[in-house]
Amino acid sequence: MTVVDEIKSSVVKGVEDLYGIKVDPEKVITSLTRKEFTGDYTVVVFPFSKMAKKKPDEVGVEMGKYLVDNIDQINDSNVIKGFLNLSLSDTYWKNFLFNIANDSKYGKFDKNGKTVLVEFSSPNTNKPLHLGHIRNILLGWSAAKILEAAGYDAKKVQIVNDRGIAICKSMVAWQLFGEGATPASTNTKGDHFIGKYYVQFETAFKEEYKTWQNSADLPALPFEHDPEKMTEDEFWKKHKNWYFNNHSKLGASAKEMLLKWEANDEATRSLWKQMNGWVYEGFDETYEKLGVNFDKLYFESDTYILGKDIIEEGLKKNIFYRKEDSSVWIDLEDAKLDHKLVLRSDGTSVYMTQDIGTANVRHQDYGMDKMVYVVADEQDYHFKVLFEIMKRMGAPYADGLFHLSYGMVDLPTGKMKSREGTVIDADDLVKEVIEEARLKCLELGEVGNLPIDQQQEIFYKVGMSALKYFIVKVNPKKRMVFDPKESVDFQGQTGPYIQYAFVRTNGVGNTAKKDEVNLEDAKAYKGLEPSERELILQLSEYPHLVQLAAKELDPSIIAAYCYNIAKLYSKFWNDCKIFGLDKETVAFRVLLSQQVGTILKSGMELLGIEMPEQM
RNA sequence: GGUCUCAUAGCUCAACCGGAUAGAGCAGCUGCCUUCUAAGCAGCAGGUUCCAGGUUCGAGUCCUGGUGGGAUCACCA
Numbered sequence: 001m002t003v004v005d006e007i008k009s010s011v012v013k014g015v016e017d018l019y020g021i022k023v024d025p026e027k028v029i030t031s032l033t034r035k036e037f038t039g040d041y042t043v044v045v046f047p048f049s050k051m052a053k054k055k056p057d058e059v060g061v062e063m064g065k066y067l068v069d070n071i072d073q074i075n076d077s078n079v080i081k082g083f084l085n086l087s088l089s090d091t092y093w094k095n096f097l098f099n100i101a102n103d104s105k106y107g108k109f110d111k112n113g114k115t116v117l118v119e120f121s122s123p124n125t126n127k128p129l130h131l132g133h134i135r136n137i138l139l140g141w142s143a144a145k146i147l148e149a150a151g152y153d154a155k156k157v158q159i160v161n162d163r164g165i166a167i168c169k170s171m172v173a174w175q176l177f178g179e180g181a182t183p184a185s186t187n188t189k190g191d192h193f194i195g196k197y198y199v200q201f202e203t204a205f206k207e208e209y210k211t212w213q214n215s216a217d218l219p220a221l222p223f224e225h226d227p228e229k230m231t232e233d234e235f236w237k238k239h240k241n242w243y244f245n246n247h248s249k250l251g252a253s254a255k256e257m258l259l260k261w262e263a264n265d266e267a268t269r270s271l272w273k274q275m276n277g278w279v280y281e282g283f284d285e286t287y288e289k290l291g292v293n294f295d296k297l298y299f300e301s302d303t304y305i306l307g308k309d310i311i312e313e314g315l316k317k318n319i320f321y322r323k324e325d326s327s328v329w330i331d332l333e334d335a336k337l338d339h340k341l342v343l344r345s346d347g348t349s350v351y352m353t354q355d356i357g358t359a360n361v362r363h364q365d366y367g368m369d370k371m372v373y374v375v376a377d378e379q380d381y382h383f384k385v386l387f388e389i390m391k392r393m394g395a396p397y398a399d400g401l402f403h404l405s406y407g408m409v410d411l412p413t414g415k416m417k418s419r420e421g422t423v424i425d426a427d428d429l430v431k432e433v434i435e436e437a438r439l440k441c442l443e444l445g446e447v448g449n450l451p452i453d454q455q456q457e458i459f460y461k462v463g464m465s466a467l468k469y470f471i472v473k474v475n476p477k478k479r480m481v482f483d484p485k486e487s488v489d490f491q492g493q494t495g496p497y498i499q500y501a502f503v504r505t506n507g508v509g510n511t512a513k514k515d516e517v518n519l520e521d522a523k524a525y526k527g528l529e530p531s532e533r534e535l536i537l538q539l540s541e542y543p544h545l546v547q548l549a550a551k552e553l554d555p556s557i558i559a560a561y562c563y564n565i566a567k568l569y570s571k572f573w574n575d576c577k578i579f580g581l582d583k584e585t586v587a588f589r590v591l592l593s594q595q596v597g598t599i600l601k602s603g604m605e606l607l608g609i610e611m612p613e614q615m
Numbered sequence: 616g617g618u619c620u621c622a623u624a625g626c627u628c629a630a631c632c633g634g635a636u637a638g639a640g641c642a643g644c645u646g647c648c649u650u651c652u653a654a655g656c657a658g659c660a661g662g663u664u665c666c667a668g669g670u671u672c673g674a675g676u677c678c679u680g681g682u683g684g685g686a687u688c689a690c691c692a
Contacts, residue, residue, distance in 0.1 A: 492640040
């Protein structure tokens with residue numbers, strides 16, 4: 001039982017003993033005492049003062065006395081404006097530090113026997129990964145790590161969108177313009193190689209469309225052009241899809257390719273396999289750089305036909321209904337979600353059907369209790385509908401479905417748009433950030449004399465932490481702005497700042513080893529400086545925050561926490577000397593540094609960030 | 616137009632689900648390296664939390680109504 005729990009239950013008992021009122025322990029509000037006041041924990045007494053019909057301060061004083069009398073560790077209390085501040089003894093905090101030093105699993109919860117699937121990344125195979133994917137990947141990875149720490153068996157999966165019109169466009173362009181080139185022959189990373197042909201297709205299509213617009217005998221157009229309401233450009237933009245489907249030569253080739261693919265045409269399938277293979281090689285390289293991996297990949301080419309049988313089952317249960325044209329729908333009006341198509345009139349699947357089917361297959365594979373989809377917030381509606389359907393279908397994991405919805409990454413100039421070339425490429429960004437780190441390390445750090453491969457490793461870790469921390473510190477739900485020039489910083493609330501604090505703890509450890517400091521001596525340490533006390537108090541919050549982050553699926557909670565610890569350690573570093581003092585003090589501060597280092601490392605690991613030994 | 620979502624310092628973000636005087640970082644200014652790594656520390660300055668009401672001991676947080684951004688409302692994925 002933690003102190004906080006103990007305080008809460010004592011408050012409950014106290015309220016009952018003193019005033020004869022029963023309260024729910026959940027309703028007891030405690031928090032860390034703010035810096036301006038003396039105390040460690042604060043209890044809000046307003047609710048009890050209302051029930052007891054006494055003045056808040058009066059209740060506070062009575063409760064304070066009760067708690068000091070009944071909980072050994074609490075040795076003082078004060079009341080300010082209805083807030084009861086409780087102080088724990090120095091001995092308590094010192095013992096707390098000794099306890100976690102002996103607990104190798106501090107902050108890691110016992111297995112709860114539940115399995116959770118985390119789906120993330122899920123790229124299309126027609127172009128390379130970009131900054132948006134990076135946010136997705138970091139969130140997914142981190143969510144999985146946090147859930148693991150909270151006791152779940154977390155499986156990392158993705159659905160690879162490897163089929164459809166987009167990849168066919170790349171295939172057509174490669175046939176038309178490729179002249180047999182390969183990633184190897186052009187010395188290009190596979191995903192970039194394919195992306196190049198996708199862009200080439202789009203460019204050629206645009207040209208074709210333009211020529212057609214200016215040609216003499218245009219057919220009747222489906223949309224009217226009202227010059228008052230739209231510009232010429234907007235007018236043609238509106239017709240783009242229609243043109244692609246009905247008049248474009250390139251469009252026809254791509255569509256033909258798709259039909260052949262669906263008909264299992266041998267040549268088409270083998271070209272498709274080859275081109276996707278190139279893309280996967282490229283993706284793997286990027287994933288490795290980002291330090292992530294997956295337990296299982298699901299491919300849309302396998303799953304896109306799934307789900308139909310489930311729809312049939314649902315039809316029997318009257319969850320779905322069939323229209324006259326034999327398309328199948330679900331009525332979700334009572335959930336304020338409208339009617340939604342789940343099967344086309346020709347009997348083929350739609351996106352929703354696939355997702356239903358895929359969820360089912362995953363349940364056969366893993367029997368998961370929970371599933372987290374890391375997908376951008378533009379799909380909020382889709383997942384609301386999907387989850388509602390799964391609930392009505394009675395899926396056993398329906399209550400464990402969670403959409404980790406995150407906001408887009410914007411540039412200072414506005415949205416990233418692949419069509420306008422304003423996309424930040426993942427590989428470029430990684431490379432840039434490592435280069436920045438190299439310059440910074442050589443300027444500020446003490447790495448110049450290390451062997452070159454160790455230097456490289458440090459540059460990599462520092463650069464990646466700057467990038468990752470910047471992204472993961474923001475609450476996932478919020479849109480965020482990424483300024484390529486300024487965003488990836490190395491000072492202040494950043495990854496490298498936290499790494500720097502860690503490197504200091506590491507240095508302390510090395511010196512302690514050299515000086516043969518005996519950590520047992522720490523137990524005889526007599527004092528406790530404010531910055532030491534504050535640090536230990538924060539260390540004690542770690543498990544609680546891991547749980548909170550797991551519950552909210554929010555890595556930014558951990559990111560903020562790590563920063564907090566690093567900051568307090570930096571303060572401690574400045575306030576307190578570590579070596580060259582009596583052996584008890586030295587031992588205690590070495591032990592404290594060691595624990596700070598341990599927590600920083602495991603906290604940052606939850607965010608997918610590695611710590612360098614030195615920098 | 617319906618639905619969802621967001622709005623906090625010049626900029627980028629916090630505020631642990633309603634708690635004390637709204638906090639950090641960056642940018643700006645002032646100090647601190649002969650001593651464990653100054654990627655640091657201490658300090659100054661910066662706010663009508665978009666607006667108007669409401670709920671209550673207490674509202675950035677909840678409710679209503681505005682304003683402004685974004686998303687979504689396909690037999691696309």
